[in-house]
Amino acid sequence: MSQGVARPAPVVAIVGATGAVGVELLRCLEKRRFPLSQLRLFASARSAGRTLPFCGEALPVSELQEDSFTGVGIALFSAGAATSRRFAPLAVRAGATVIDNSSAFRMDPAVPLVVPEINADALREHRGIIANPNCCAIISITPLWPVQRANRIMRLMLATYQAASGAGAAAMEELREATRAYLDGRAYQQRVLPHPYAFNLFSHNTRIDPLTGYNEEETKVIQETRKIFGDPDIRVSATCVRVPVLRAHSVAITFECTRPITPGQVRELLQGAPGVRLVDDAERNHFPMPQDASGEDAILVGRIRQDVSDPQGRSIALFVAGDQLLKGAALNAVQIAEAL
Numbered sequence: 001m002s003q004g005v006a007r008p009a010p011v012v013a014i015v016g017a018t019g020a021v022g023v024e025l026l027r028c029l030e031k032r033r034f035p036l037s038q039l040r041l042f043a044s045a046r047s048a049g050r051t052l053p054f055c056g057e058a059l060p061v062s063e064l065q066e067d068s069f070t071g072v073g074i075a076l077f078s079a080g081a082a083t084s085r086r087f088a089p090l091a092v093r094a095g096a097t098v099i100d101n102s103s104a105f106r107m108d109p110a111v112p113l114v115v116p117e118i119n120a121d122a123l124r125e126h127r128g129i130i131a132n133p134n135c136c137a138i139i140s141i142t143p144l145w146p147v148q149r150a151n152r153i154m155r156l157m158l159a160t161y162q163a164a165s166g167a168g169a170a171a172m173e174e175l176r177e178a179t180r181a182y183l184d185g186r187a188y189q190q191r192v193l194p195h196p197y198a199f200n201l202f203s204h205n206t207r208i209d210p211l212t213g214y215n216e217e218e219t220k221v222i223q224e225t226r227k228i229f230g231d232p233d234i235r236v237s238a239t240c241v242r243v244p245v246l247r248a249h250s251v252a253i254t255f256e257c258t259r260p261i262t263p264g265q266v267r268e269l270l271q272g273a274p275g276v277r278l279v280d281d282a283e284r285n286h287f288p289m290p291q292d293a294s295g296e297d298a299i300l301v302g303r304i305r306q307d308v309s310d311p312q313g314r315s316i317a318l319f320v321a322g323d324q325l326l327k328g329a330a331l332n333a334v335q336i337a338e339a340l
């Protein structure tokens with residue numbers, strides 16, 4: 001019998017290592033003991049010379065250059081769509097497999113868009129680039145997948161409560177500073193987000209499509225749900241809102257299945273489902289909250305109830321909260337790398 005030859009652990013690169021997602025990528029690789037022979041960190045020229053902690057060492061951050069990918073096996077990108085568009089093809093040409101957190105390639109039919117709990121099979125078709133989905137899409141639909149498999153979802157309506165962390169490290173700092181200024185009675189001029197953030201909320205800070213009236217975040221959730229579920233006919237509508245929460249997104253979800261479904265059936269389907277934890281204690285009024293979800297790998301799901309506006313009994317309402325820096329970004333990317 002022939003013995004399998006163990007493949008050497010790859011060199012891994014993180015592009016955007018100093019960002020909100022980037023530092024979580026480092027933590028996930030360390031926590032999950034991802035097998036790698038070397039970790040290389042890249043960011044913009046602003047960060048060159050900084051170090052970041054990894055496995056007890058201080059790793060240097062280098063400025064991303066066109067020749068940064070020589071010898072790299074896996075490149076985890078989280079530095080915005082423009083950087084991905086320019087550098088991901090160079091990384092692939094140098095022999096790396098790219099896992100990209102940006103929106104640059106998500107809707108490219110040749111690029112798999114993967115949540116490992118849902119469609120790990122799609123990884124087989126990759127041609128060098130794999131896209132990590134939008135954070136709200138991941139957090140909303142990972143808990144719906146067991147339902148989708150048992151009783152196809154025909155229609156899905158989402159309303160998001162999105163944290164500052166979704167807009168990066170600078171937005172988190174803006175929320176801290178704006179809140180301090182508000183409480184001190186000082187004027188504060190926001191620099192990162194378009195509206196006053198402390199003790200306020202506003203429609204998601206992306207461009208509105210004049211034809212549909214949906215903003216880019218809502219459009220991403222709608223389109224990406226269809227691609228990840230492999231179901232072009234699922235009807236999806238979303239309202240995306242930025243709320244003054246530091247970290248972890250929440251989503252109010254209502255969905256309509258093909259056949260009648262009860263909250264008990266949904267609870268049963270979600271009990272022990274991968275990537276999901278039920279937090280559904282009506283007696284103590286304890287349901288998913290961003291503070292509980294922060295730093296957690298699992299997406300919290302609760303408030304599971306019949307949607308009483310559907311006389312056919314095919315609709316369920318529920319509420320989820322998930323750390324979008326983890327399952328909505330870094331953790332999902334590292335899970336993809338593990339699946340590879």
Ligand SMILES: NC(=O)c1ccc[n+]([C@@H]2O[C@H](COP(=O)([O-])OP(=O)(O)OC[C@H]3O[C@@H](n4cnc5c(N)ncnc54)[C@H](OP(=O)(O)O)[C@@H]3O)[C@@H](O)[C@H]2O)c1
Nearest residue numbers: 016018019020021043044047078079080102166168169329
């Ligand atoms: N935040 C989330 O929850 C989330 C979720 C899913 C996907 N994403 C996506 O992940 C990406 C990063 O998001 P983030 O929230 O981590 O943003 P962030 O906190 O603003 O970090 C951006 C990172 O990109 C680096 N960068 C910027 N321009 C660069 C350039 N020209 N060359 C090389 N590196 C560059 C920055 O380096 P410097 O520190 O040197 O500026 C920093 O490391 C974005 O594409 C975002 O859409 C974010």
